[in-house]
Amino acid sequence: MTASIRVARPVTGRFVLIALLTFFSVVIGANMLMMRFAITTLPGTEVDSAYSASLTYEREIIAARQQNERRWQVQVHIHRRPDGEAVLAIEARDRAGAPVAGVNFMARLERPVDRRADRAIDVSQADVGTFRGSASGVAVGQWDLVIEGDADGRHMFVSKNRVVLN
Incomplete structure (x- = not known):
C-alpha cells in the first residue's frame, strides 16, 4: 500500500x-x-443653485404667511385610471366658503426620485372655483402633487403633497 x-x-x-x-x-x-x-x-439636484434658492427663501416665507392669512379651503382629488391617465379635480373656496374666482391653477406630478419622470397636468376651469385636469403616461407609485394658483401675476396658492397612485 x-x-x-x-x-x-x-x-x-x-x-x-x-x-x-x-x-x-x-x-x-x-x-x-x-x-x-x-x-x-x-436624477440631479433639487435646485440648480443653493445660493439663489437661499435668496428667494425670505420671499417664500412671506408668500406662505399671506397664503395662510387668506384661509382658502382647497380640496383636491386625484386618481389614476388603468390606462395610465391621472385625473385631477380641484375645488377652491375662500374663508367665507364662496368659490374662488379669478385664479388660474397649474398642477404637476413630480417623481420624488427622478425628475425625468415629472408630468405636467393640463388644468382648466370647469366652473367658478372648480378646476379639472389630466395627464397621460403616469406610472403607478409615489408622486409629489404640486398645485400652484396665480391671480394677476401673483402667486396666491402653493401646495405640495405626497400621493400614491395605483
Missing part, C-alpha cells in the same frame, strides 16, 4: 503579485461599475 504525499508549493513573489493584482482589479472594476450606475441614474 503506497500513500501519495502531496508536497505544498511554496508561495513565491510572482504568486503574491498576481493575487494582489487580481484582487485589486476586481475591487476597482466593481467600484467603477457601481460609480457608473450611480452617475447615470442620478
Whole structure:
C-alpha cells in the first residue's frame, strides 16, 4: 500500500503579485461599475443653485404667511385610471366658503426620485372655483402633487403633497 504525499508549493513573489493584482482589479472594476450606475441614474439636484434658492427663501416665507392669512379651503382629488391617465379635480373656496374666482391653477406630478419622470397636468376651469385636469403616461407609485394658483401675476396658492397612485 503506497500513500501519495502531496508536497505544498511554496508561495513565491510572482504568486503574491498576481493575487494582489487580481484582487485589486476586481475591487476597482466593481467600484467603477457601481460609480457608473450611480452617475447615470442620478436624477440631479433639487435646485440648480443653493445660493439663489437661499435668496428667494425670505420671499417664500412671506408668500406662505399671506397664503395662510387668506384661509382658502382647497380640496383636491386625484386618481389614476388603468390606462395610465391621472385625473385631477380641484375645488377652491375662500374663508367665507364662496368659490374662488379669478385664479388660474397649474398642477404637476413630480417623481420624488427622478425628475425625468415629472408630468405636467393640463388644468382648466370647469366652473367658478372648480378646476379639472389630466395627464397621460403616469406610472403607478409615489408622486409629489404640486398645485400652484396665480391671480394677476401673483402667486396666491402653493401646495405640495405626497400621493400614491395605483
